[in-house]
Amino acid sequence: MGYLKVHLVTQKVKQHAPPTLSYVAFCELGKITSTGSSQTHGQTFVVMSLMAPAAERKLTGLVAATFTPLTTQGEINLKEIGRYIDYLTEKQGVNNIFVNGTTGESMSFSVAERKILAEEWCQKAKGKMDQVIVHVGCMNLKDSQELAGHAAQIGADGIAVIAPSFFKPSTAEPLKMFLHEVALAAPTLPFYYYHIPAVTGVNVLASDVLEGIEELIPSFSGVKFSGVDLMDLGQCVSYSQPRWSVLYGVDEQLLAALALGAHGAVGSTYNYMGCHVNELISAFDKGDIVQARRIQFKMQELLSYAQKRGFDVGVNKQLMIELSGLNLGPPRLPVMPCPHEQCLCIAQKYHSIFPEC
Ligand SMILES: CC(=O)N[C@H](C=O)[C@@H](O)[C@H](O)[C@H](O)CO
Ligand SMILES: CC(=O)C(=O)O
Incomplete structure (x- = not known):
């Protein structure tokens, strides 16, 4: 900043x-x-x-998609945000955050709550984080625009917008029109399209969304690509303008995305695996593919272990609590809290796979 x-x-x-x-x-x-x-x-x-x-600087490296701290009563807990930021920078070496996204359960919070959260993240990140990207996408245009305008006022470094998914756009055109209208509410803020087809059910190719978007949205700065279609990812990278960032969001196959030229990564697991994934990225940058692959395989071992036991945002949040000691509280309904033993055994698996950071 x-x-x-x-x-x-x-x-x-x-x-x-x-x-x-x-x-x-x-x-x-x-x-x-x-x-x-x-x-x-x-x-x-x-x-x-x-x-x-x-924020005009290109966003690269790791970006942690943050969990939203709640009290035991399920209300937003601003008190923990400062400690959370210190944990990421000091313990994980992660210097960028993506707030109010999927991991942050944004769709389960009101516009008013999302504003308060975004403001606190931006405030506490000052002088500590390189960039704070605020996800402002909602099911409707008006709320998304309101949050975009607010993000500009509070000094966010960029905004990201997911495809609306109740009324699903079936082609790139209406989706681009929606994104354009949101971007108009914060025309000077770097704008990222958030592509996550498995969650939204919007199966429009990200590369189709990117085509010609620089004319429609001058502030367009890249895509957070949380999909498994690597051909579509490659097409995004090859179309990408020099100042755009293509940020990959399926943590378990990041190495493949780096090979295709992704500029960085946004993900939930960088909250607690950031220090190891930083090593993966530097091994890749040095051309040490064997070492990069070794770390990627460890991440896969942990995630496949977790997935076999049911891995969702609630489990992920509890895992972060076990590993970081932060007071993040429960998730919000309809996401269910994780039974203590289930998360404990995933945390033990983490410790058996990874050395201390
Ligand atoms: C669906 C979802 O939350 N995806 C996240 C980012 O987009 C990822 O960071 C995953 O949590 C991660 O790759 C673990 O599966
Ligand atoms: C993982 C991610 O990028 C999100 O929580 O939105």
């Missing part, structure tokens, strides 16, 4: 002309540090220096 300096020049049409739309948009983009004017070929130009948000 630092700043980087850019200069821009905008043409002044008349002597006392009101600011043009693009001028206003750029003013909203960052903090103006100096203004002036210059004359060229008899025309007056307004010259402005401004600081654009650091």
Whole structure:
């Protein structure tokens, strides 16, 4: 959440002309540090220096999809968010978070609760996290727009939007129109499409959504790809513009996504496996495929063990509690809390597979 300096020049049409739309948009983009004017070929130009948000930087590496801390009574528990952030940065080496997503059970929270949560995550992340991406997708356009506008006000580094899934778009066109309308509520915030077909039931190829989207959504910055169709993923990477990030979201097969050129990963397991997956990524970057594969196989061993015992957000949250010691509370209905013994045996399996971070 630092700043980087850019200069821009905008043409002044008349002597006392009101600011043009693009001028206003750029003013909203960052903090103006100096203004002036210059004359060229008899025309007056307004010259402005401004600081654009650091989020203009490409998002890479690991992003933890956070759980939502609740009290034992099931109310949001803001008190634990600061400790949670310290745990991720200090114990896991994870410096980016994706809040109010699937793992955060966003669809089970009201718009008001999601705003309070997003604000607290952004506040507590200041000076500690590189980027905070707020998921703002809802079943309807109005709530999504409200959350997008709010994310811009609270200084989020980006927003992500899932496909609405009660009325499912059956082709890319209506989905892109929906995403565009949400993006208009926060036109200067980096925008990510959140692709998770197994959960939404929206089986539109992500690469079809990406095609031409840079013209529709100038703030478009990438896709969080939580699908298993690696051909579609490859098509997203090959279409991707230089400043976009293709972030993979099926943790158990991250290595395949890295081989296809994914720029980073967003996932629930990076909450407690971040330190090991950072090693996987650095082994891959060094060309040590054998070591990268060894770590990926360990992740698969743990996840297949957990999946055989029923692995959902409730189990995952309880596992995080066992491994981190954080006070995250139960999930919210309809997600059921995890029976203590079930999570304990998955936590034991974790310790038998992975060394201490
Ligand atoms: C459905 C779901 O929650 N997917 C997550 C991200 O999108 C993943 O991070 C998984 O939790 C993870 O890959 C374990 O299966
Ligand atoms: C896993 C993930 O990315 C999410 O919880 O939304």
